Structures are given as structure tokens and as C-alpha cells.
Amino acid sequence: MWQWVGVMMVTMVAAMSLGCSQPSGTAVIYEDKVYTVTPASVQVQAGIVTGEVTEMKVTERIEKGSDRVVAPAKLTGKLKLKNSSKDQAVRLMTGKLLYIDAQGQPIKVGEGRTEPFLKLATYGAETLDPGQEATNSVDVDFPADALKAKKLKEIRLELAYIPTSYKTESVNFTVVIGGQ
16 A cells, blocks of 8 residues: 555655646636717706717627627716706706617617616716706617618617606794794
């Protein structure tokens, strides 16, 4: 038995000293391919909700050398919304982006990808009082087909909100302080 243990130890020492490791390959390098969106900033209005979409760009991650897409395209930017009403609060419900082709038809985002819905948060609440603003990040999937030349004509922003009456009223009441 001691002979067997000795053979195993010699084998282990030889393996360690000769370097029984697999040869290292070349490192795979990824890079972000950024597509500019023109215009990069647009004014939007949906009823009493106005705003601006800014800093728009489309980014996909590719493997350098082979140009293989390793992370599909995403549209990023900022969406600033403002309640332009003087007498109604707005409860923001949902936001959705549609990518429209040259024939006016929606371009599908693609199999296994998430439809481009926006989270509309206003500092923990979804209600905007008259004149109040909220800024939201845009980070949604973008269809690969829309990256082809002259395929994408426009992006449509659909907002769903509930306007509610907003009133500020005053009430005066008579008081007496300490037996005057």
C-alpha cells in the first residue's frame, strides 16, 4: 500500500511540475457599437402631458473581429414629462414605445425580447400635480431590423394617464385667543 501512495505522490508532483494545465486561448474582446439617433432630442405632447426625450442612442455589444452580436440592441435616453394643466393632476399609468417602419407599420422587437414599456415613476408616486415634472430613464429593447438602412421611420411614444380634478380652496374661520 505504501508503494501505491508513493506512486500517486510522484505522479502528482510530476503533474504539478510539468504543468498539466490547458493552454490559454486568446481573450475575447467585446465592444459597444453605438448608433446615433437623429434628432437626439425631441419635444413630445400627449394631451396635458408635455415633455422631452433626450440623449437617445442605440447600443449593441459585439464580439470584436467576428462582429457577432453578443448583446442585442437597446435604446437608451431620458424622458422628461410635465403636467401642463392648471387645474388637473395626472396619474401616469404606462408608457410604451413603438418602432414604425417606412410603410407606417410597427416593427417587432424580436423573439424572446421584451416589449419596450417604460417605468413612469415620479419620486415614489405616479401622480404629477399641475406644473410638476418628472424625469425617467429610457432603457428598452430595440429591434435589430430597425438598424437596417431606411427601415425605421419614427418612434411612437404612447402614454396612458388619468387626469383628475385638482383644486386649491381656502376656508377662513374666526378665532379668539385667551379671553380677548
